[in-house]
Amino acid sequence: QLALVESGGGLVQSGGSLNLSCLASGEIYNSYVVSWYRQAPGKERELVAKIESFEDTANYADSVKDRFTISRDNARNTVYLYMNSLKPEDTAVYYCSVAGIWGQGTQVTVSS
Numbered sequence: 001q002l003a004l005v006e007s008g009g010g011l012v013q014s015g016g017s018l019n020l021s022c023l024a025s026g027e028i029y030n031s032y033v034v035s036w037y038r039q040a041p042g043k044e045r046e047l048v049a050k051i052e053s054f055e056d057t058a059n060y061a062d063s064v065k066d067r068f069t070i071s072r073d074n075a076r077n078t079v080y081l082y083m084n085s086l087k088p089e090d091t092a093v094y095y096c097s098v099a100g101i102w103g104q105g106t107q108v109t110v111s112s
Contacts, residue, residue, distance in 0.1 A: 001025075004096050009106030012086055020081040020106060022096030032099050034079045036070060038092035038108075048094070049081060064090075086110045 008020040022034065035050040049060045049070040058070050069082045079096060086108075093105040 002098070002101050004098060004101060004103035006094065006096055006103040006106040009094060009108045011109045011111065014086060014088055014110055014112050016086050016110070017082070017084045018086065018108060020083065020094055020096075020108075022079045022081075022103060024077040024079075024098065034070075034072065035097045036079075036081045036094060037097060038090075038094045039105075040089075040092040043092075045095070051079065083108070088112045 003025040005023045006020060008018060010018060012018055020036070031053055033050055033052055036048045037045050038048050039045040047061060048064055049058060049068055051058045051070045051072055056072065060068060067083065067085045070079065071082070072079045081094070083090065088110045091108060091110050093107050095105045096103050
């Protein structure tokens with residue numbers, strides 16, 4: 001059974017940076033689209049970024065474009081989400097997802 005584990009969340013001041021990681025238990029990243037989502041309290045889960053399989057083409061939500069960068073290291077079965085210039089509205093639980101499987105999430109809190 002494939003499992004995903006996110007890490008790297010925490011508390012950061014506005015304008016700061018965090019680098020989230022999503023580690024998969026198996027060698028799946030080079031074959032699947034990997035996505036990062038987030039869910040803030042009282043809001044629906046939203047897509048933040050995704051990276052295609054072989055071509056590494058990335059897409060971002062407008063709200064994070066030019067601030068977040070998604071990347072993958074297939075040798076380490078890990079996908080990263082580097083978040084820069086963080087804003088309080090980025091506060092949420094961040095999840096990675098592959099082929100319908102979800103991790104447990106990692107909390108990101110941005111203080112003003």
